[in-house]
Amino acid sequence: MSTIESITLMLALVYSISLLYWSKQKWGAAISAGVLTAALATTLHWPLFVGLAVSLVVLPLFNKFQPALAQGGSIVGESARGRNKADDLREMIRHLLALSMLLVGVQFAINAAMLKSGVEPLLVRPDIGDAFLPIAGGIELKAIIGLGIWDQNHPAAAVMLVVVVLTGLLCKRAFCGWACPLGLAGDYLYALRKRFIKQEFAPPAWLDWILRMLKYLLMAALILLVFTMPLASIPHYLDGYYHKVADLKMAVFFLNPTAISLVCFSIILGLAAWKRQGFCRYICPYGALLGLVSFLSPFKIRRSTESCLIEGKGMKCDKCTRACPANIIVHTQTTIRSDECQACMSCISACPKNEALHFSTRWGTKMSARGLAVLLLMLLFMIPLWAYVGGFWHSETTTEVRMMLIQHLNSIGH
Ligand code: SF4
Ligand code: SF4
Incomplete structure (x- = not known):
């Protein structure tokens, strides 16, 4: 694995672990850190340690200057x-x-x-x-x-x-x-x-x-x-x-x-x-x-009709549809099954109602x-x-x- 691959890999994994930690998924963070450490200890591949060192310098700086992206939520x-x-x-x-x-x-x-x-x-x-x-x-x-x-x-x-x-x-x-x-x-x-x-x-x-x-x-x-x-x-x-x-x-x-x-x-x-x-x-x-x-993905964009302005308040709204880069009509559907949905979440960001749109499973498990x-x-x-x-x-x-x-x-x- 080349140095650039190793640095990217370590940055991505250490960042993911830090996101888990900051979002209070401490067990998830601990298990992922354990799996990562086991891989490092098994390979002893030096570019991965360079990647780890880069991550340990870059991520605290990122946390300082971009705390909203480095943690929170x-x-x-x-x-x-x-x-x-x-x-x-x-x-x-x-x-x-x-x-x-x-x-x-x-x-x-x-x-x-x-x-x-x-x-x-x-x-x-x-x-x-x-x-x-x-x-x-x-x-x-x-x-x-x-x-x-x-x-x-x-x-x-x-x-x-x-x-x-x-x-x-x-x-x-x-x-x-x-x-x-x-x-x-x-x-x-x-x-x-x-x-x-x-x-x-x-x-x-x-x-x-x-x-x-x-x-x-x-x-x-x-x-x-x-x-x-x-x-x-x-x-x-x-x-x-x-x-x-x-x-x-x-x-x-x-x-x-x-x-x-x-x-x-x-x-x-x-x-x-x-x-x-x-x-x-x-x-x-x-x-x-x-x-x-x-089509088999359990996670899909889902619209809650109770919270949506259309059914919930009888108002006109199509902000989610207008935000969709894939031209999917979101505001008239309850589940977006389209093969064009890239889970970009632009529809969720555009929605004025907090609870109206989710990326979730049919059993209600949500993913931010x-x-x-x-x-x-x-x-x-x-x-x-x-x-x-x-x-x-x-x-x-x-x-x-x-x-x-x-x-x-x-x-x-x-
Ligand atoms: S997640 Fe993105 S692609 Fe999918 S429906 Fe929403 S805006 Fe469209
Ligand atoms: S943007 Fe939100 S409130 Fe408006 S139609 Fe879409 S889901 Fe409903």
């Missing part, structure tokens, strides 16, 4: 103050995760450039980059389930696929709304477009539906690819040159696009700029997968933005940490092999 229900800070918390988490991914990208590029020029890389390859190999992750999962084989080249791809699906199963598409750097980039692109062209281009409902199905088609094609791959051929594939450099092939695909890929990229960028969350809504196959599994942040960060970082401890994170492909293969990248096929 409950993780099970939303106070008025907590509701106002929910958007800030989400924005902070998405920006910090995006910054970390950017640094990971730079590290990956430096590593690849040095490999290409035949020099021993000064920076190791960050394994988290494998999160961008969902097909490899799917094939690896098939190998684990069907053959009991754990891939040693990109094990993090399977780990991250499981982690992301778990987030969808537990807390809707919170991964899209709170963690995904591509979603954040799409938001910036949309905001940039709005600066120059103010007009909103809402497609008619029928076109919006057809476009939304695009991502499901892409997802189905990818899943089909994995499902139709004969089980017997998987060990050969996992041992092959293509799989060993799948990450480098992916990087080349984006950095040296063909004419067809350029047209596809332009359409994707155009959609992201044209419509808020256009990329997540229309294109992203990961978003489609999360949308599907999110803080609680969601803790759950998401724990899933995104504690599972990879234990995967690392168990030897299912770090790639065993040697630098020599990658240096040799990168010289012949164009001639390496499936």
Whole structure:
């Protein structure tokens, strides 16, 4: 695990534990701290201790200057103050995760450039980059389930696929709304477009539906690819040159696009700029997968008709609907089941009534933005940490092999 991965991981986990502590979940904080300490003691991996030291310096400073984000509030229900800070918390988490991914990208590029020029890389390859190999992750999962084989080249791809699906199963598409750097980039692109062209281009409902199905088609094609791959051929594939450099092939695909890929990229960028969350809504196959599994999530946005101004006071209100970036009609429903809900909680923040909207289960268990942040960060970082401890994170492909293969990248096929 590289230093930047370790620092991000420790910052996220120590911050989650501190949120648990400040929200009076002292047992939860103690158990999480114990699990973290056990992982550190087992690995004795020095960058994790650097990450711990950074956390112990940064978080008290953060607590001093941003106490509302560093502590305060409950993780099970939303106070008025907590509701106002929910958007800030989400924005902070998405920006910090995006910054970390950017640094990971730079590290990956430096590593690849040095490999290409035949020099021993000064920076190791960050394994988290494998999160961008969902097909490899799917094939690896098939190998684990069907053959009991754990891939040693990109094990993090399977780990991250499981982690992301778990987030969808537990807390809707919170991964899209709170963690995904591509979603954040799409938001910036949309905001940039709005600066120059103010007009909103809402497609008619029928076109919006057809476009939304695009991502499901892409997802189905990818899943089909994995499902139709004969089980017997998987060990050969996992041992092959293509799989060993799948990450480098992916990087080349984006950095040296063909004419067809350029047209596809332009359409994707155009959609992201044209419509808020256009990329997540229309294109992203990961978003489609999360949308599907999110139907099973016990936590959903729920509207209490007794507290809502509409039924409770007979007033007109649609602030929640107007705040929703996913264009979901919130104010007429009691439970938001939509596959587009990213659990961003903007509807809750916008609602003038404290008790009208919750992110909760059907049995009444509520989760605040803080609680969601803790759950998401724990899933995104504690599972990879234990995967690392168990030897299912770090790639065993040697630098020599990658240096040799990168010289012949164009001639390496499936
Ligand atoms: S329904 Fe609420 S939580 Fe879901 S996407 Fe819309 S604003 Fe966000
Ligand atoms: S913003 Fe709140 S009060 Fe208004 S319609 Fe939505 S849930 Fe009801």
